[in-house]
Amino acid sequence: MTNRRPPARPPAPTTINDVAREARVSVASVSRVVNGHANVLPETRQRILEVIDRLRYVPHTAARSLITRRSQMIGVLLPDLHGEFFSELIRGIDGAAREHGLHVLLSSLHGDAAEMAAAVRAMHGRVEGLLVLAPQLDTTALRELPPAVPAVFMNSRVAGRTSSLAIDSYGGARTMVRHLIACGHRTIAHITGPISNFDAHERERGYRDELAASQPAARPRIVRGDFTETSGYEAGRALAAAAARPDAVFAGNDAMAIGCLAALDALGVAVPDDVAVAGFDGIPLGGFVRPTLTTMRVPIVELGGGAVHQLAGLIAQPDTKPAAVTLQPELVVRDSCGANRPQRPRAPSSSRPSRRQRSR
Amino acid sequence: MTNRRPPARPPAPTTINDVAREARVSVASVSRVVNGHANVLPETRQRILEVIDRLRYVPHTAARSLITRRSQMIGVLLPDLHGEFFSELIRGIDGAAREHGLHVLLSSLHGDAAEMAAAVRAMHGRVEGLLVLAPQLDTTALRELPPAVPAVFMNSRVAGRTSSLAIDSYGGARTMVRHLIACGHRTIAHITGPISNFDAHERERGYRDELAASQPAARPRIVRGDFTETSGYEAGRALAAAAARPDAVFAGNDAMAIGCLAALDALGVAVPDDVAVAGFDGIPLGGFVRPTLTTMRVPIVELGGGAVHQLAGLIAQPDTKPAAVTLQPELVVRDSCGANRPQRPRAPSSSRPSRRQRSR
DNA sequence: TTCGCGAATGTAAACGTTTCCATCACCGGA
DNA sequence: TCCGGTGATGGAAACGTTTACATTCGCGAA
Numbered sequence: 166m167t168n169r170r171p172p173a174r175p176p177a178p179t180t181i182n183d184v185a186r187e188a189r190v191s192v193a194s195v196s197r198v199v200n201g202h203a204n205v206l207p208e209t210r211q212r213i214l215e216v217i218d219r220l221r222y223v224p225h226t227a228a229r230s231l232i233t234r235r236s237q238m239i240g241v242l243l244p245d246l247h248g249e250f251f252s253e254l255i256r257g258i259d260g261a262a263r264e265h266g267l268h269v270l271l272s273s274l275h276g277d278a279a280e281m282a283a284a285v286r287a288m289h290g291r292v293e294g295l296l297v298l299a300p301q302l303d304t305t306a307l308r309e310l311p312p313a314v315p316a317v318f319m320n321s322r323v324a325g326r327t328s329s330l331a332i333d334s335y336g337g338a339r340t341m342v343r344h345l346i347a348c349g350h351r352t353i354a355h356i357t358g359p360i361s362n363f364d365a366h367e368r369e370r371g372y373r374d375e376l377a378a379s380q381p382a383a384r385p386r387i388v389r390g391d392f393t394e395t396s397g398y399e400a401g402r403a404l405a406a407a408a409a410r411p412d413a414v415f416a417g418n419d420a421m422a423i424g425c426l427a428a429l430d431a432l433g434v435a436v437p438d439d440v441a442v443a444g445f446d447g448i449p450l451g452g453f454v455r456p457t458l459t460t461m462r463v464p465i466v467e468l469g470g471g472a473v474h475q476l477a478g479l480i481a482q483p484d485t486k487p488a489a490v491t492l493q494p495e496l497v498v499r500d501s502c503g504a505n506r507p508q509r510p511r512a513p514s515s516s517r518p519s520r521r522q523r524s525r
Numbered sequence: 526m527t528n529r530r531p532p533a534r535p536p537a538p539t540t541i542n543d544v545a546r547e548a549r550v551s552v553a554s555v556s557r558v559v560n561g562h563a564n565v566l567p568e569t570r571q572r573i574l575e576v577i578d579r580l581r582y583v584p585h586t587a588a589r590s591l592i593t594r595r596s597q598m599i600g601v602l603l604p605d606l607h608g609e610f611f612s613e614l615i616r617g618i619d620g621a622a623r624e625h626g627l628h629v630l631l632s633s634l635h636g637d638a639a640e641m642a643a644a645v646r647a648m649h650g651r652v653e654g655l656l657v658l659a660p661q662l663d664t665t666a667l668r669e670l671p672p673a674v675p676a677v678f679m680n681s682r683v684a685g686r687t688s689s690l691a692i693d694s695y696g697g698a699r700t701m702v703r704h705l706i707a708c709g710h711r712t713i714a715h716i717t718g719p720i721s722n723f724d725a726h727e728r729e730r731g732y733r734d735e736l737a738a739s740q741p742a743a744r745p746r747i748v749r750g751d752f753t754e755t756s757g758y759e760a761g762r763a764l765a766a767a768a769a770r771p772d773a774v775f776a777g778n779d780a781m782a783i784g785c786l787a788a789l790d791a792l793g794v795a796v797p798d799d800v801a802v803a804g805f806d807g808i809p810l811g812g813f814v815r816p817t818l819t820t821m822r823v824p825i826v827e828l829g830g831g832a833v834h835q836l837a838g839l840i841a842q843p844d845t846k847p848a849a850v851t852l853q854p855e856l857v858v859r860d861s862c863g864a865n866r867p868q869r870p871r872a873p874s875s876s877r878p879s880r881r882q883r884s885r
Numbered sequence: 886t887t888c889g890c891g892a893a894t895g896t897a898a899a900c901g902t903t904t905c906c907a908t909c910a911c912c913g914g915a
Numbered sequence: 916t917c918c919g920g921t922g923a924t925g926g927a928a929a930c931g932t933t934t935a936c937a938t939t940c941g942c943g944a945a
Binding site for chain 3: 180181182192193196197199200224225227228229230231232233
């Protein structure tokens with residue numbers, strides 16, 4: 166309290182020097198206390214802590230990372246995601262980042278490769294690692310990434326050079342098609358996502374392969390969509406109006422499946438009795454449309470969290486050789502696929518009734 | 526190419542000194558070029574730029590912000606948001622941040638006040654400003670914020686001490702209730718959001734006030750929800766089973782409205798003929814449920830973007846006095862409110878038909 | 886020719902840490 | 916009594932920038 170400075174306009178932030186002077190120790194000791202090193206007398210530590218508290222000292226991040234060469238930040242590059250996907254992914258990322266004491270620098274991209282390059286350049290040097298969700302099939306833009314900084318890709322088509330974590334869209338699609346076939350549907354159409362999207366591509370591939378494997382006679386029936394409800398609506402209209410209406414429609418995601426449901430309803434086509442519908446993603450709303458939507462639930466939180474864990478490992482051990490992990494989606498059977506309707510006497514399987522209470 | 530260093534293990538990142546040496550100028554000139562200052566000979570500038578390019582020099586962010594005292598980062602504190610809200614908000618924030626050359630440090634909170642304090646502490650010193658979405662009514666946690674760093678609050682109940690930007694939930698709710706009354710509905714129930722949520726509170730208040738103003742005879746009818754589809758479902762069940770079924774249900778958000786629709790459908794109550802339903806938020810899926818959902822569309826992107834603009838202004842001019850801006854939601858009339866059904870011959874207004882094509 | 890001036894460039898201090906190394910005090914054993 | 920060792924503390928260099936100030940140079944005017 167002796168050395169009262171004149172009140173400078175900006176109340177100059179207190180530095181480690183202020184603390185050291187006030188506690189009558191050297192900056193080295195203060196630094197040791199702040200960083201929790203052992204070799205400092207309990208009594209000295211106490212005195213320093215008290216001054217830190219009184220002066221509200223907060224270490225200057227930039228100065229610290231200038232010398233330690235660590236920023237405790239990871240960069241997250243995401244495309245323009247809609248709906249539940251974004252929030253769930255961030256939830257997973259943020260939670261895991263917190264566990265590792267990392268901060269998340271977020272940049273959302275609007276598709277352009279040049280923009281991605283710019284974002285990467287801006288983050289370069291600012292972050293210790295990069296988390297990238299690059300769903301476009303064309304991955305040449307990814308070459309832009311500085312090879313020095315560790316990176317983990319999510320749901321991307323990457324060579325084996327870098328670590329990656331992905332949803333098994335291919336396997337999920339096969340599971341769903343297998344399920345639809347097991348429900349008794351013979352002709353199954355597929356509404357795809359955007360043509361350049363990796364997941365859309367994988368789901369379509371799964372659809373084709375499973376169809377060819379389980380139902381060699383059937384010809385694939387593809388309608389192009391773009392993952393939006395509106396495109397699902399249009400696809401539904403087209404399918405319902407077609408000469409040969411399919412038994413079932415497997416949409417590339419839930420949003421399109423719900424759009425499709427709306428179109429079928431508008432055209433007076435009953436679901437699942439006339440046409441069955443299934444989606445992919447497992448958004449919560451799928452349980453509340455009529456009929457409730459059968460879908461593959463995708464573990465988005467785990468995708469984000471797992472990617473962060475991988476990245477943290479990579480940052481700690483940069484020479485770890487890249488791993489490619491895949492996460493399995495889970496089949497969620499609801500009403501829209503027809504599995505829950507009063508069984509036509511085909512196979513007297515365990516007729517499990519819908520869990521949802523219905524009164525009519 | 527003369528001075529080829531032995532291949533050190535980590536290929537030491539090139540610094541401004543390397544560039545200066547290679548270009549045979551002083552670091553000052555390099556710095557001037559990098560920062561786009563004017564006083565440097567075009568020929569010199571050219572030579573420096575070329576070296577920068579060849580050596581892939583990227584200025585060290587920490588060193589730079591150590592001396593400039595600017596980090597070009599803003600912190601964004603969000604609660605555990607679900608669905609469309611999160612992605613839209615981030616889209617708005619990210620876009621505006623990019624315009625201002627700011628980076629976004631994201632932290633999502635799970636409700637706990639202590640956690641918020643921790644997040645703020647972690648960001649303190651790292652960011653130039655804070656963007657906070659603190660929907661809980663109890664704002665004592667906000668006192669934790671260091672008063673030195675500029676902050677803008679979104680949809681929060683804050684005193685006039687800080688800048689804020691909010692959706693006019695109160696006015697929106699009044700608009701919706703007025704609309705429902707104009708549709709001929711007399712008894713209108715309201716499903717609220719979480720009891721401690723600011724928006725939920727404002728919407729309920731708007732509901733009560735408009736009801737009292739336009740329909741003095743009617744008693745408010747409140748069912749508690751929590752913004753989830755499930756709570757809307759439960760509320761819908763309760764309302765449908767009640768002795769006196771209301772004419773209309775105004776849900777505090779779209780998710781609950783959709784849950785409510787599902788419940789009414791399950792109980793065989795026709796919407797909008799038996800009961801009208803309306804939501805709030807304007808999520809895309811609302812246009813694809815059956816019947817399509819009447820709602821108040823909330824300009825979420827503008828909320829995020831506007832908040833960033835405010836914050837950027839505050840960072841540039843810290844002494845600007847705080848402003849409190851509100852954004853108006855917009856009434857979206859679809860089928861669930863009954864406005865589009867074949868008019869009972871009550872008022873021969875301009876009977877505008879549904880835009881959506883229907884065939885039955 | 887000299888002087889002064891402005892533009893281009895260089896020098897070096899400062900930013901706030903961390904950490905290597907030196908110093909110092911103390912203590913137990915020879 | 917002296918010596919080596921140990922553990923707490925301090926001094927100072929280093930991190931990579933920006934920028935105030937000094938220096939140099941060329942050129943036009945006096």
